[in-house]
Amino acid sequence: MLDIARKALQYASRQGVDQSEAFAMINSSLKVKVYRQEVEELASSTGSGVGIRVFKGNSVGFAYTSDLSGDSLEQTAKAAADNAAVAVSDEFLGLPEPASDFPELELYSGNLATYPVAEKIELAKSVERASLERDRRISQVEAATYAEGEGLVAIANSLGFGREYRETTCYAFVQAIAEQEGQMQTGVSFTTGREPSQLDGVACGREAAERAVALLGASQCQSMSCPIVTDPFVTASLLGVIGSALTGEAAQKQRSMFAGLEGETVASGVFSLSDDGTHPDGLSSAPFDGEGVPTRETVLINNGVLQGFLYDTYTGRKESQLSTGNGVRGSYRTMPHVGTTNLRLLDGTVSLEEIIAGVDLGFYVTDVSGMHSGANAVSGDFSVGATGRLIRGGQLSEPVREVTIAGNLLTMLKAVQIVGNDNRWVPFGGSVHAPSMLIAEMTVSGK
Secondary structure (H helix, E strand, O other): OHHHHHHHHHHHHOOOOOEEEEEEEEEEEEEEEEEOOEEEEEEEEEEEEEEEEEEEOOEEEEEEEOOOOHHHHHHHHHHHHHHHHHOOOOOOOOOOOOOOOOOOOOOOOOHHHHOOHHHHHHHHHHHHHHHHHHOOOEEEEEEEEEEEEEEEEEEEEOOOOEEEEEEEEEEEEEEEEEEEOOEEEEEEEEEEEOOHHHOOHHHHHHHHHHHHHOOOOOEOOOOEEEEEEEOHHHHHHHHHHHHHOOEHHHHHOOOOOOOOOOOOEOOOOOOOEEEEOOOOOOOOOOOEOOOOOEOOEEEEEEOOEEOOOEOOHHHHHHOOOOOOOOEEOOOOOOOOEEOOOEEEEOOOOEOHHHHHHOOOEEEEEEEEEOHHHHEOOOOOEEEEEEEEEEEEOOEEEEEEEEEEEEEEHHHHHHOEEEEEOOOEEEOOOOEEEEOOEEEEEEEEEOO
16 A cells, blocks of 8 residues: 555655645455344445645645546546635645654454354354343343454655555444343443453453442433442543544633643643554554554643643644654544543542442433534533433432433542542443543533
């Protein structure tokens, strides 16, 4: 793919442009879905393509193709140049300066391809079996899925940059349904890795069953203001919204609650958040970003104090800052834009059990709905549906559903009292390393 990217670059250089870049990508995927121990879906796919970005004066043009022939690459390069000719001028556009040092990451496992498909099917079946066997109240498993992907990314540009990397990922996901006295509740779980041997299908299935059974008999609780304990799934959802507000673009467009607050206290002293594109276990890790800038760990909030924002080359130049290696690019069909890689909340030393034991009356939240639509990244106000269990006298009590928790994210961050020691990678809506948290007080709207 690096050879193809360089070939595309040659065609782009003939178009009379000042700078050019070629992003080449090939990926393959496999998905297995099991229902009642039978294969319900088995699908595989392979795709490849090249995106060409050119700069002429202070304008940028972009075009892409899935046809890797010389004629197609030449036509795509011409289309990119034509687009640049009519694009709006912007003085901050351009390629990043070439770098020489890149992190050494082990993102590829050759074992992924050596596992027979039959073993991958059996892994999905084992997830389903573990859910059904965990508790007699599990009536069915809505989805038991195994999925994998293998990709190769190559970037070459006219400033002399040319590198590529390979990666593999796989995961199992399950959604279990518990039923009792006419009520049905759902629990989900997942396990991730670089190859099937790193997945724990049995633990995944059991956790989904336990989460579903724990909610049987759930009903609305009384409205109240009380301490809130979030499990890692919920913490990850909150961090996803917070992370989107910590990009340079959001701050520059005044679409962030954190705009203008650098160096100020925005959270409690136990809250430290970073974005780490180099973590070996992060599924969004890479040696370089979508522009060829080396990835790194960027501290966003340290002991409650806002340290700064995430930048790609364009948003960094607008602030006289260097890119933080956050020019993300999910496909050859798109240009890079600033975004998060692996968000990581520094974990604490207190277990979830100890956190709950210290709460007299509170709400342990295990699931939220409508987080991204119900949270305003500008004002920080949010209102989302919540499910979980009440905490009474330091112990988990009756299950709760159909309630709403509401508040302001900046207020919530300053009210974080304890960060747990149960960090786990949560792939919902990104890659987030999240623990449980204790928040001093939030509004719960129920009966």
